[in-house]
Amino acid sequence: MVSIDMYVALSAILFTIGALGVLLRRNAIIVFMSIEMMLNAANLLFVAFSRHYGDVDGQVLVFFVITVAAAEVAVGLALIVTIFRSKKSINIDEINLMKG
């Protein structure tokens, strides 16, 4: 059986790549995809620990995280489409509506 440490390491690497994606990319859709990848890294860790401790509750939590992620993506992409309609751009450097 693969040690839990290896799953923690893989999850940490995937999470870091996702965080770098949020910091480096300027395309709002790519930023969203990076957030999905960070959620996935957390889910992987939940399932690994659920297996490690022989506890089902971790997987129930993964179920809820996936549901919330689906709702979040639907609303987020709708917001991106709406912003694109009014600003003709989804570059997050140009979306500074609060500045007026």
Added chain:
Amino acid sequence: MTSELFLFIVLALIAIVSAIMMLTSRNAVHSALWLVLNFSTIGVLYLILGSPFIAMVQVTVYAGAIMVLFLFVIMLLGAEQLGGVGSSSRWQMVLAGFLGIVLIGAFAIVMLQGNTGLDTAVASSTEITPRILGLRLFEGYVFPFEVTGILLLTSMIGVVILNTSKKKEGDKNG
């Protein structure tokens, strides 16, 4: 090296490489397709971890539904070529790389200190079947389950409201 360890290492390499390719692809459609590969690989890892239900949900919901939504929006907006990695300013890239290294270093330090208390657990090799998961879900988590339904309904209404054009004409852009 056991076959399970070998399989894990291969899958982990595929997951990391596809994640890096997702990050560095200039074309957003390519990024989305790399992310599909990443999600599918994690789905296989769930199978190795003995949770077939979560694996199937991962493939259908994440690699299927969510990524189709992403691809649809990318193609709808024609946003394929917007903003690659090099488009942010120099100091931002340096700072982001530095912060990424700090984050992974912090993970490594915590792991290498070895006081995470991970070895004390009883490792169970029982597969968690959909039946067990469903029983646990409806025994202890009925209220959160209902709230999830309300959340999905709310987000659906929100999407419909956000994407309904005020004017009947001028609807050509989608």
